Amino acid sequence: MQVRIIAVGKIKERFLSDGIAEYEKRLTPYLKLSIVEIAEEKRGVHLSGSKGQIIKDGEGDRILAAIPERAYVVALDARGTGMTSEMLAARMRDWQLTGMSSIVVIIGGDLGLSDAVLTRAALRLSLSPMTFTHQMVRLILLEQLYRACRINSGEPYHK
Template sequence: MMNINVVAVGKIRERYIRDAIDEYVKRLRPYCRLNIIEVAEQQAPQELSKADVESVKIKEGRAILEHIKSNEYIIALAIEGAMMSSERLAGYILDLMISGHSSITFIIGGSLGLSSEVLARADMLLSFSPMTFPHQLMRLILLEQVYRCFKINSGEPYHK
């Protein structure tokens, strides 16, 4: 069974988002072993210099990298990443499974994005849209798409 890890910066504060995430965690159980790891979001003043932004990203990035093992295939969510349809992402994940990757880790950065160190460690950069989404909501969107990928790859119906 495939291992899917999600390493995400910050906690989910809104109950309605937590409830929706819990629903997708439950739906994913038959398809994979899902592990969600939250790393602390760095506190920063409202007005940040470029150096402050980089410092926050570096600290969050180090915390993320502590949870990554060498045998994991890393997909970092980044606005500059590749965009693909749900069907194409499902095929990509299926190809990873067929080629022997048993553990895929998705990384969701904080509100300032991911450090260059995390981006460099990623095997793939994935973008869901050129728009910016709150990182808490992105976790829900990611889990829905991972679930959709497993449904597609299993030949099971799923609403379009």
């Protein structure tokens, strides 16, 4: 299975970069992973509602351009469906069994995702009802993908 993570912005904190690198390494035996970073839109000091929408739309256009044509798209969205780790593992197993070989998971910027990106998604997934930085979400997502792979392989993983 190929998993492409499309994420708005670069990772700035070293502790997050180190954690992300560790989980990328751990995932290598289980799936082919790629991470595509989309540039954040430039913005001024004051951000009105309409300016925020323009920013989300600009980032959304670049996200949509990075999605392979036949990919199954998962958008991380605070208003999306919540899942346990076991439920995510079962969903990933179902994708494999039904021949979905290209999965794209989208992490938006600090303003969220454009309507066009949310419309393109087959699944809107919430990692938690809590709020995390979009940079931290990348690490949390990779850990959950690793956990799901271990569950599906029947390998132990701490709870």
